[in-house]
Amino acid sequence: MILSSSLDSLDSLTLSRDEASFSLTAHGVELLRYTFRSDTIPSECPAPYLHPLRTLGGQVVTANRPHDHRWHKGLAMTLSHVSGQNFWGGPTFDASAPGHGYVQLDNVGHLLHEGFDELECDGKELRLTERVTWVTARGEEWFTEVRTLRVHDVDATTRSWALHFGTALTNVSGRDLEIGSPTTAGRPEAGYTGLFWRGPRDMTHGTVLAAGDLEGGEVMGRTAAWLAYSSPHDEVDAASTLVFDQDPDAEVPTHWFVRSEPFPAVAPSPAFHEELVLSDGDALRQRHRIVVADGRWDRATVTGYLKEHPW
DSSP, rough: OOTTOOOOOOOOOEEESSSSSEEEEETTEEEEESSSSOOGGGGOOOOOOOEEEEEOOOBBOBSOOOOOTTTTTTEEEEEEEEETTTSSSOEEEEETTTTTSSSOOBBBOOOEEEEEEEEEEHHHHHEEEEEEEEETTTTTTEEEEEEEEEEEEETTTEEEEEEEEEEEEESSSSSSEEEEEETTTTTTTTOEEEEEHHHHHGGGEEEETTOOOOOOOOTTTTOOSEEEEEOOSSSOOOEEEEEEEEETTSSSOOOOEOOOOOSOEEESSSSSSSSSEETTOEEEEEEEEEEEEEEOOOOOHHHEEEEEEHO
């Protein structure tokens, strides 16, 4: 049974869907729920997101609308600074603003689900291709996105499963767009933008490891092929690990934004230190793999898994 310490058997993946979301279940455990039509308030940037994500053992490894940042939604594709627009939600960093520099502006857009070209589950894998339109606060369409998800390698032996998240964002605004982050706007070590994971509160103060023998705070703002975040959970004698593995053939390099306190968060940022200018008609393409595992994986376990499961 998956909810016990043994995972000797594993039922096939089962997909269920309603008008706003779908879930993927294995042996009674909902591994993920994907909300593609969000009803959140406009200032939180309504957008498709993944929450909850769970390990095979049933541990929740995402947070949704935490009290400190209501616009944090599990695992979601974001762009925090785009030529004055905010496609993440919440306040925007402005170095000239008083106090901490964050100001709630009327610049928060939304991501509109247009439809699925593919949403199939054969019992072993889930495959999704989705069309998403990114709309500014003024109602202008600035990006069309083709998003792909793939869930696979559900493995009772390693007590893990993998999620591939791919995105191709095409600039349809009719102008060049500057993609940045709070760091490019003047705030040090706040380069978050792009795919963003917010962990649950009980994963605060977790262990951060990354390729190249990096660990802890030294990973912030650095490039590395992978990053692993692990932590025990409250109430139960269990721990979880998430491995964020980057596309070895990426067109745009990413730098890690990672925090283990005051809350757990990870983002492989395409615009941490410098703005990325995307010309009209051009596309920003990114691929990420997230491995969700029971237990606390050390460096040898992470590198062994990645070696046995290449891109």
